[in-house]
Amino acid sequence: MLSVCLTFLLLGALISAIACRRPGIASAVFIASLVTGCLAGLAAVAKSIWAPTGSLDTFGEWSLPSARLAFSLDGLSAFFLLIVLVVCLLSGLYGEGYIRRSEGLARSKSVRPLFLLFTASMAAVVCAKNAVLFLFAWEVMALASFFLVVVEDEHAEVRRAGFLYLACTHTATLALLLLFSVLGHAAGTLDFDGIRSVMPSDGKQSGLLLALAFIGFGMKAGIAPLHVWLQEAHPAAPSHASAVMSGVLLKVGIYGFLRLIWMLRSVPDFWAVVLILAGLVSGVGGVLFALAQHDLKRLLAYHSVENIGIIALGLGLGCLGLSRHRPELALLGFAGAILHTLNHALFKSLLFLGSGAFYQALGTRNIEAGGGLLRAMPWTSALSLVAAAAISGIPPLNGFISEWLVYMASASALPLDSGGATLAAASIGGLALIGGLALACFTKAYGTLCLGAPRTDAARAAQDAPAAMILPMAALAALCAFIGLYPVPALSLVERAAAVVCDVPLDSARLALAGSAMNARRIGLIGFGVIAVGGALALVRLVLLGGRVSLGRTWGCGFTAPTPRMQYTASSFAQPLTGAFELVLGTHMRHQSPVGYWPGQAEFSTHTDDRVLDGFLRPVSSAIVSLLAWAKRRRSRLQHYMLAVALFLLVLLAWKL
Amino acid sequence: METLKFIASYLTIVLLAPPVMLGIINKTKAAVAGRKGPPVLQPLHDTIKLLGKGAVYSETTTWMFRLGPVVSLAAVIAAASLVPLAGAPLVSFNGDAILFAYLFALGRFVTVTAALDTGSSFEGMGASREVAFSSLAEPALILAFAGLAYRAGEFSLVRMFAPHGGLNSAASTILALGSLFVVLLAENSRIPVDDPNTHLELTMIHEVMVLDHGGPDLAFILHGAGLKLVLMAGLLVRLILPELPMLGSAGSLLLGLAAAAVLIGLVESSMARLRLVRVPQLLVAAICAATFGLILTLR
Structure with a gap:
């Protein structure tokens, strides 16, 4: 049933991509393949609960070394597959209505196929039982979600958020690549069951594994301080895509942690x-x-x-x-x-x-x-x-x-x-x-x-x-x-x-x-x-009231001409707490106070930057960029570059000796 | 027959204890100030009077505003079923203390949203203070609970607040008791956190949130607030006061509640409300006390 689910989702993605110039057809294909695919997947989940087999479904050979197209639905995979399918199904159906009402999205050719591809890749990640397959699906998931984030790429802030997300997600993939290399090297196989049966339970190398898992899975899950892409990418993506990203994509990171703990056993x-x-x-x-x-x-x-x-x-x-x-x-x-x-x-x-x-x-x-x-x-x-x-x-x-x-x-x-x-x-x-x-x-x-x-x-x-x-x-x-x-x-x-x-x-x-x-x-x-x-x-x-109800104005302490602008604002509402935690938040305030008896203009605005992204990563990376720019200006002659290369080689030589 | 008697005494306490306790607090304050003061049953008369009145609703409000009083009273009544009021609670299980705290959060959520539904700045101000102070009161409450639960071996109110012979385990009990008393004053909008008698909208917390409610809605709110006070005070009483043989468990609880009311009245007569910026400091002190209590228990 899982193969039916993935096939339908991927076929739907393909056909809706081909039919992208005919929104009516693309939409019908999208709904049909999403519903059938998700229902088939849910049937697979139900089957794994009522009649658990525990065996691997292998969909044939894969020519990559030590890779197998191995899927299975144990209790953990089934649970996360359920999350993926339920949320993606409902968000996708909502998305159809949402796209129709949104001018920018209605013109977009890619949003439907990408959504289906995203759903299929997440379903594959949580069921994969081979590291190569896992990483492959993981990368498809990352790229599909990146392209979903930048669907409305006519806005500069969407593009910026997209690149930040791309950088973060590839950092995560890099860490995972290393993680599975370490595991595969220790176990001699890249099948999850194989790694699990070989893994010594004495917790060797666990510090390295934790660091890699924390970067790889934690970056995807959004654990602080690796959350930096969340608050930029979620606002940039179309709402049904952000629903899936926040509701499901982050959970795939949590799944990774749980699967790793399962593999290590202790x-x-x-x-x-x-x-x-x-x-x-x-x-x-x-x-x-x-x-x-x-x-x-x-x-x-x-x-x-x-x-x-x-x-x-x-x-x-x-x-x-x-x-x-x-x-x-x-x-x-x-x-x-x-x-x-x-x-x-x-x-x-x-x-x-x-x-x-x-x-x-x-x-x-x-x-x-x-x-x-x-x-x-x-x-x-x-x-x-x-x-x-x-x-x-x-x-x-x-x-x-x-x-x-x-x-x-x-x-x-x-x-x-x-x-x-x-x-x-x-x-x-x-x-x-x-x-x-x-x-x-x-x-x-x-x-x-x-x-x-x-x-x-x-x-x-x-x-x-x-x-x-x-x-x-x-x-x-x-x-x-x-x-x-x-x-x-x-x-x-x-x-x-x-x-x-x-x-x-x-x-x-x-x-x-x-x-x-x-x-x-x-x-x-x-x-x-x-x-x-x-x-x-x-x-x-x-x-008790018995209909003795009358309507009036909100009590304004005697003031009888209130306007909506006099309501308490969100910033004022949060102020007692944001003020108390000012040291953590570092909110910027810009205000022009009213002056004199007949004040003219007055304004007040606050902005809270992210501590890690705006407070640390951006300054550090801009310092690196300006350092490199300085170096480039100073050493713009070929001889200097060659000197630098020679010096570097010398240092390497000295280090190796 | 036993069950019927149990439920009857439970209902009596839920219905009558709140107004009487508020009456005793007011009487104490009057006595300290040298006044005669309103009769002890005055809050009950007020509630009955309000139940018979009609209501005026603001044109801005929606069903949210009407939902607030009903759900907040329902939440407090549900919390009452977890508290051993008449000897034993109606429902008890491992972990009910967390539910107890979060049922109050449910009441707070609907009260705050009902206040915001009026679109009034004053009520927005009260709601803002309420959520700010209660988010600091919550850790104090739950950390104090955790210490008691660790000692009792179970996270259930009936075991945690068992009358095990008073202050035998000394310092940790005193610390838990102190922080719970501060939480009680803060959660029930008493002095020094909030003044239930003030008529300046700008300085109030709880009262200003319910400015627009009237009639049965206000009666529900007042009764719910009183019941919340009874429940929290009742737990503290069970912790301190051993069961008196001639009064039975319900009787000794009522006696303890009366004593707690006098104590609250004395606190209110002897000090002024703190400045709003000082309130978080008091609550953080309560969190610290609860944490120290927990550390001493775990030691």
Whole structure:
């Protein structure tokens, strides 16, 4: 079934590329191949759950040395394939509606084939069981996503973001190439099963492997400080592509980490330390930088960094369990990370899809240009509310369940020795801080955009998106609510994946996680309780009011002529927190204060640069460029170049001697 | 029969304890100031009066504004089912303490979005302060919980706040208690973080967020806020006060709640509200206390 899935997606990409001059045909081919391909893939996932075979599907020979077209669907691959297919299917269907309403995209010939190719490559990456195949699919995925980012390349900032992304993704690929060379050299084979069976469990070379994996997979996943491409590339890509990039592409990096842990079977202690520290930095840093943003998609991109931080905390706790031989802790940590991967894929893609609808209505991504959209765009706003609450970790939605699992993993790591307990306590405190700040950030973004009175003419005239865009979003919102209220099916899939990572039989994984699964179900029941009590209270309220309702103005403390411009802005809303964390954020403020009794002009604007990209990488690279330019000016004669080459050779010679 | 009696006493506490506790706080403040003060049951009368009134809604608002009071009260009631009010809680499991904290976050989320729905600058200001301060109160609350949970061996409220004979484990309990008391004052908008009595919109936090609510909506909000105070105070009481044999568990809890109300009244009479820029410092101090408590427990 997996071969059917990949074939349909790739064929669809080919035909829609050939038919690119006839948008009608291309669109029909796109929808047909996406739906059939994804359904076939989902059937493969279902088959691997009901009738697990565990054997490799080899699609024939490949003439590359030590390469095989080997795919298989174990619990881990099946889980990530599910994420890839569900999010890509819904985002792709939304994308059809989105492309039609967007002038720049409707002219583009490449967006449909690229999307299909991107989907197929991600599906191949998570199922590949051979390093060459993995890297091949990985590179196709990287290039397809690069071309998706630069689809609207008539804008200079899109091109800039594209090149940054290209540089980052190739750095990642380079690291992975080295990683698999080291593994392949040690094992003598490039098949994953082969590497796994040969790999000594004494953790030799694990420092080098961790460094390479951290660069390779961490760059793709967006773990701070390697997140630099996220906040530039997500705003540049078309919204349905950013939904897939944020929802799925980052998760492929997480999959890489999990697959590597599976291959190595045991990890040393310092992996846990590195992952938990990186998780804390990403989590707290991501949400703080998100608080300081005005661009909706940039804000969402920083939130991806935050959520990847939460996932990394879960991964770190899982590694802690593996290294201390505490299988329950390992299972709980990995289960939290894996479930949060799914949850984040659902609510973050929903948020990006919503941001696309808002962008088309407002013509800008600046949230300060919105206001009152809950009236003008009721469906998009209501569905985005579900996602905003879910990402803030609010019960009874799915985000809470996975954050709760990570909390429980941290709590069960507290009784370890002092090192483990310190990590666990840091992760508990970090999660609580992240939760509070995420709530602040999403009430800010949602309140400014959707609530209150419209701040601009565009917001006043906004129209809701068509059903083709609303329905996929509604499906994602329904999944968020379903996992929050009834987490049992999702958890049973998570148990399979975690059992594969920890290398324990499924039954014992089930047994170890049974208590947590039961309690998660209780959380769902309390969620139903909240809904039931809320419904009863709403009824009581209706009866008590009995229609005695009148309309008036918002209370303005006696001021009777308020205008929408007097509303609290997003920057003001976030100021208490951005002010408190000014040392971290380094926000630039530009203001011209009103002067005199009859002030004329006054203005105020803030901008928060990325600490790593704008604060470190850009200055360093521009220093290198200017150094080289200086060298070039000074040594522009051929003799000087030859002298330099000769000196270099001499140095090499001296070093070798 | 036992079950019925249990549920009846639970409901009584959920319905009656909040207004009475607020009444005792007001009575204490009046007594310290040398006034007679309103009767203890005044908050109950206020709530009943509000329930009988109609409502005025701003033209700017949507269903979000009407949803806020209903969901926030529902969330606090759900949190009440996790707290051992009448001897035992309705629901208890390993990890319910996290759910308890996050149910308050649900209430906060809908209250803040309802406030922003009015489009009023004042309510935006209150909402902004609320989310800023609570994002610092949350780590203090959960870290204090973590210390207690580690000692109890389970992350459930009923085990963590078991009446195990008072302050026997000394310093860590005192630190957890101190940080939880600060969180209680901050989360329930009491002095020194917020002043429930002020009428200056610019200085308030919680009250300013609900400026536009009236009628049954306001009654729901007031009751929810009171219940939140009862729940958090009830947990602290269970930690300090051993069960008194002649009163039973519910009785000793009520006595403890009355004592907590007097204590809060005394705090409010003896100090002024902090300047807003000082509030984060207080909350960070609470985080530090909770962390030290956790370290001492783990040692």
